[in-house]
Amino acid sequence: MANVKLKDATKELVEEASGILEEATRIRKEADGLFDALKRLDSEMNRQAEEEAARRRQQEQMKAQSAHTKAFTMLDDDEKQMMEAARKEEASKAAEPAPEKPVKKAEEPARKEAEVPVAEKPAEPAKPAAEEKKPAKKIESYVATPDDPDPSRPAAPKKPAIGQIMSRPGDNPPPARPARPAGQQGPYGRPAGQQGPYGRPAGQPGQYGRPAGQQGPYGRPAGQPGQYGRPAGQQGQFGRPAGQPGQYGRPAGGQAGGPRPQGGGFGGGRQGSAGGGRQRTPELAVPMEKERVSNYDPNKKNYIRQHDPEHVSRNRKQASKNAHFNGYDDEVIRGGKRARAKKPSAQQMMAPIKIETAYMAGDTITVRDLTEKIGKSASEIIKKLFLLGNMATINSEIDFDTAQLVCSDFEITLERKQEQTAEAALVAEDFDDAEENLQPRPPVVTIMGHVDHGKTSLLDYIRKSRVTAGEAGGITQHIGAYTVDVDGRKITFLDTPGHEAFTAMRARGTQATDIAVLVVAADDSVMPQTVESINHAKAAEVPVIVAINKMDKPDANPDRVKQDLTQYGLVCEDWGGETICVPVSAVTGQGVDDLLEMILLQADMLQLQANPNRLGKGVIIEAKLDKARGPLATVLLQNGTLHVGDSIIAGLASGKVRALINDKGERVSEAGPSMPVEIMGFDDVPSAGDEMIAVGDDHLSRQVADERREKIKASREATMAKMSMENLFSSIEAGKVTTLNLIIKADVQGSVEAVKQAMEKLSNDEVKIRVLHSAAGAITKDDVNLASAFNAIIIGFNIRPDASAREAAEKQKVDVRMYTVIYKAIEDMELAMKGMLEPEYREVLLGHAEVRNVFKITGSGIIAGCYVTDGKVQRNAGVRLLRDNVVVFEGKLSSLRHLKDDVKEMAAGYECGMSLEGHNDIKEGDVVECYIMEEIPR
Numbered sequence: 001m002a003n004v005k006l007k008d009a010t011k012e013l014v015e016e017a018s019g020i021l022e023e024a025t026r027i028r029k030e031a032d033g034l035f036d037a038l039k040r041l042d043s044e045m046n047r048q049a050e051e052e053a054a055r056r057r058q059q060e061q062m063k064a065q066s067a068h069t070k071a072f073t074m075l076d077d078d079e080k081q082m083m084e085a086a087r088k089e090e091a092s093k094a095a096e097p098a099p100e101k102p103v104k105k106a107e108e109p110a111r112k113e114a115e116v117p118v119a120e121k122p123a124e125p126a127k128p129a130a131e132e133k134k135p136a137k138k139i140e141s142y143v144a145t146p147d148d149p150d151p152s153r154p155a156a157p158k159k160p161a162i163g164q165i166m167s168r169p170g171d172n173p174p175p176a177r178p179a180r181p182a183g184q185q186g187p188y189g190r191p192a193g194q195q196g197p198y199g200r201p202a203g204q205p206g207q208y209g210r211p212a213g214q215q216g217p218y219g220r221p222a223g224q225p226g227q228y229g230r231p232a233g234q235q236g237q238f239g240r241p242a243g244q245p246g247q248y249g250r251p252a253g254g255q256a257g258g259p260r261p262q263g264g265g266f267g268g269g270r271q272g273s274a275g276g277g278r279q280r281t282p283e284l285a286v287p288m289e290k291e292r293v294s295n296y297d298p299n300k301k302n303y304i305r306q307h308d309p310e311h312v313s314r315n316r317k318q319a320s321k322n323a324h325f326n327g328y329d330d331e332v333i334r335g336g337k338r339a340r341a342k343k344p345s346a347q348q349m350m351a352p353i354k355i356e357t358a359y360m361a362g363d364t365i366t367v368r369d370l371t372e373k374i375g376k377s378a379s380e381i382i383k384k385l386f387l388l389g390n391m392a393t394i395n396s397e398i399d400f401d402t403a404q405l406v407c408s409d410f411e412i413t414l415e416r417k418q419e420q421t422a423e424a425a426l427v428a429e430d431f432d433d434a435e436e437n438l439q440p441r442p443p444v445v446t447i448m449g450h451v452d453h454g455k456t457s458l459l460d461y462i463r464k465s466r467v468t469a470g471e472a473g474g475i476t477q478h479i480g481a482y483t484v485d486v487d488g489r490k491i492t493f494l495d496t497p498g499h500e501a502f503t504a505m506r507a508r509g510t511q512a513t514d515i516a517v518l519v520v521a522a523d524d525s526v527m528p529q530t531v532e533s534i535n536h537a538k539a540a541e542v543p544v545i546v547a548i549n550k551m552d553k554p555d556a557n558p559d560r561v562k563q564d565l566t567q568y569g570l571v572c573e574d575w576g577g578e579t580i581c582v583p584v585s586a587v588t589g590q591g592v593d594d595l596l597e598m599i600l601l602q603a604d605m606l607q608l609q610a611n612p613n614r615l616g617k618g619v620i621i622e623a624k625l626d627k628a629r630g631p632l633a634t635v636l637l638q639n640g641t642l643h644v645g646d647s648i649i650a651g652l653a654s655g656k657v658r659a660l661i662n663d664k665g666e667r668v669s670e671a672g673p674s675m676p677v678e679i680m681g682f683d684d685v686p687s688a689g690d691e692m693i694a695v696g697d698d699h700l701s702r703q704v705a706d707e708r709r710e711k712i713k714a715s716r717e718a719t720m721a722k723m724s725m726e727n728l729f730s731s732i733e734a735g736k737v738t739t740l741n742l743i744i745k746a747d748v749q750g751s752v753e754a755v756k757q758a759m760e761k762l763s764n765d766e767v768k769i770r771v772l773h774s775a776a777g778a779i780t781k782d783d784v785n786l787a788s789a790f791n792a793i794i795i796g797f798n799i800r801p802d803a804s805a806r807e808a809a810e811k812q813k814v815d816v817r818m819y820t821v822i823y824k825a826i827e828d829m830e831l832a833m834k835g836m837l838e839p840e841y842r843e844v845l846l847g848h849a850e851v852r853n854v855f856k857i858t859g860s861g862i863i864a865g866c867y868v869t870d871g872k873v874q875r876n877a878g879v880r881l882l883r884d885n886v887v888v889f890e891g892k893l894s895s896l897r898h899l900k901d902d903v904k905e906m907a908a909g910y911e912c913g914m915s916l917e918g919h920n921d922i923k924e925g926d927v928v929e930c931y932i933m934e935e936i937p938r
């Protein structure tokens, strides 16, 4: 029985022991988890303490900087007050007892945690430092009444339950640790002896149903030594007595050397200020800055900057940070060296670009611009130019050919490429009409002839209107253009005063006239202006129809007219020639229909065509400025159709067609080919003879006009560079002239013929002489105009130009040559003609000189003492140095002297001294051969 009981007791004991063992294992695990949680809590608190310290240091630095800044300026009253307040505040802070600082820290988390619901709080208050020494009983009262409404007491800190910490250590960041009364409480600030581990309230049944407070774990009574024989009560975690060394043998509070001076375990307040080990207190406390020194001294006049080595070192650190310099480790030092090594530039890393073709726009280019175009240095280019015999500087202008030579030396092709101008764009808009788009157009006829031979009367009759009566003095004062209808076909007539408009148009390169009607009065026959008209028409290569007018007059003699016309190359058809001659009368209308018929017949032969379905293009016949309507221009449409609203450009004038008025004074909306029409809308008055072009883009027309305003006059003069005797040869050389146009005027017809024949005989295979006009009489403005239009030279014999002609010739740069002797005129022309021919040269040997002595003279180089053996030696002639009949040098003499005198030449039999240009290799026995190049006369 006893055995049975013993067995049962043993069994019970074994079971209890195993239960205790399990409990111990569980407690150990919980303790480990608790320890980990406390470690995290501890590190978090340290981090917060460090942040707080850094923040305070920053504030202190800002204050110091502010003090520094203010030291530079006089303080005003407000600033003084603020300074004073700050000083007082600092002084009061300094006067506060150091131990209070942790208390303040403890209050801070307490305030924060007061916001947490009370139910979650453990029964544990945070207490101010003054209460820390109060007996535990008083503390118990706080514990017993967690909802204590007493506002004077500090709110209970948020304290997570042990179970919370253990089960979810990471869920809630651990709050700052409140200060706990030393020696009064167990782990986590629990009042000692009030509760068991893990927050169980005292007096409650403990684990395994044991009454708490009655016994410790494993059934030991409270107040008895606990597990492992440690004294009960007043004990910290794991039953260690408070005031004794805490966990891991750290010294208890109040003792020097430990960071947890009071309270055991982890719950000790951080009140110890001294001690080794983990010195956290200095980090938590406000770091003691070195004394900041304000340099401002009101007793000193000048501010004295004091050296602050720490400031300097801070600045250096900052500078190194800014430079991404993280320290002085080996890597960085090596990196620094590498950084200082010169990196190849982007340019160096790029593959060299070889320029193969360069372009230049103008006729010349400066060396500086050429360097940019071909990518060579100025010195390289200048060197090349020097070798070509051109002493250029960087600002020198060189022509295209020279630049091309230089470029070819660099293996670069230089090409001309004109920049696209608005004018070029305008030209680019033009196009040749396709055959299928062309339609027959009316002929444009110019009536020409001598004064009072009946031009206006004939037109008047044709138009069935009386223009003559309205004209002042019965003389045509303006250029008119009229369109008449003949059996359903149209003919446009131009009425010109003399030949000015005609020549003016020619001068501008425009050709308005298709057919010229030469009016010759049957009673007056051929007169000077008749001849001029013939020559103009011929020069313009316009077919001529002769209207023998005033046939109604009794003294009309058409045969005489026909006879006289033959002298000017016009042979009437009925006389076996090709010129159509129609006898007419502007008074009676006789033959007028025949004339119109002949005009249409001639037009048919010419096959005049135009494309009406394109933008209009024509020539300005006349233009004027109307006070009411602004610039007005009469234009003869040559191609296309002009509409109201079209953008137009003519010479320097541009604009938009505002209105079109036909020859009957009617407003029309459009005008087709060969129609004369008056245009309103130009912004300026164009010139007679200007080409009018309608463009699709009014911006382009304005641009063209602007460009022309800048260039047109100069370019016209340049293109109209007149022929003269002086430039004849160069013009021929440049290929500009293969035909030389002449106008010959003389005092008498006999001289005219003589000069004309002599001149025409000068024609050769290379240059053809063409006499545009020859007549007896003074050189007139018309002659000059004609010469200007056809780039001709005027030859005058025994006559002088009149004032207007002289002025015109000067203005238009027409070369007018006057002679009193015919042979002189012929001789001059012959010389000019020779200039046109390619000159030929031959070598003419002058003589030889033998070198008998060679001297070396300082400053002069080698001087050869020679004896002229034959012929002569000339200073400016060419020489060859022969050694054993082999040419060793060819060039020129640099000096030729006889005794001490410079001489131009030295004859045979004389001794002389000579030196060669750029050559010093002269030896005794050498022979100097002297020669000149002579032009071979043609």
Ligand SMILES: Nc1nc2c(ncn2[C@@H]2O[C@H](COP(=O)(O)OP(=O)(O)OP(=O)(O)O)[C@@H](O)[C@H]2O)c(=O)[nH]1
Pocket (backbone or CB within 6 Å): 449, 450, 451, 452, 453, 454, 455, 456, 457, 458, 468, 474, 475, 476, 497, 498, 549, 550, 551, 552, 553, 584, 585, 586, 587, 588
């Ligand atoms: N009898 C006669 N007189 C004519 C004829 N044609 C013109 N006249 C007269 O000749 C004069 C000159 O005629 P215009 O028509 O003015 O001559 P034009 O060539 O135009 O003269 P400008 O305008 O000065 O160039 C006028 O008095 C006309 O009446 C004609 O066929 N018969």
